[in-house]
Amino acid sequence: MNDYDTLEFLCLNEECQNAIPFSVLMIEKGHTIICSRCGKQYIFDKTLIEKIKKFEKLVMTVREVQDILGDTYVGINIEGHEVKLPYRLLLTRMNTLLTLNVGEHKFAFKFRVEPLNT
Numbered sequence: 396m397n398d399y400d401t402l403e404f405l406c407l408n409e410e411c412q413n414a415i416p417f418s419v420l421m422i423e424k425g426h427t428i429i430c431s432r433c434g435k436q437y438i439f440d441k442t443l444i445e446k447i448k449k450f451e452k453l454v455m456t457v458r459e460v461q462d463i464l465g466d467t468y469v470g471i472n473i474e475g476h477e478v479k480l481p482y483r484l485l486l487t488r489m490n491t492l493l494t495l496n497v498g499e500h501k502f503a504f505k506f507r508v509e510p511l512n513t
């Protein structure tokens with residue numbers, strides 16, 4: 396697991412909305428994430444940490460396997476016609492946003508690294 400800030404979310408303070416970078420390792424250790432602009436503090440609970448870990452793992456796995464996906468296609472049926480899409484194209488379009496409901500707030504976590512470079 397990486398010890399650099401691979402993820403970020405926007406501060407929930409409506410007048411702030413600063414992008415707050417953080418790493419999975421940081422929240423796993425139980426560190427409080429503090430907004431550098433307004434000082435609002437965030438503590439992540441176990442359930443949330445698990446979800447964020449899975450999200451990071453997914454994005455990392457996609458990065459790891461990209462070289463073996465070069466010539467792989469996936470067939471999709473659209474109105475009776477089969478369209479072949481390269482996996483590579485699908486993955487480059489993969490959403491790197493994870494939206495979670497925490498209490499009454501909606502958190503959008505963003506992966507700071509694009510899953511594939513093309």
Ligand SMILES: [Zn+2]
Nearest residue numbers: 406411430433
């Ligand atoms: Zn803030």
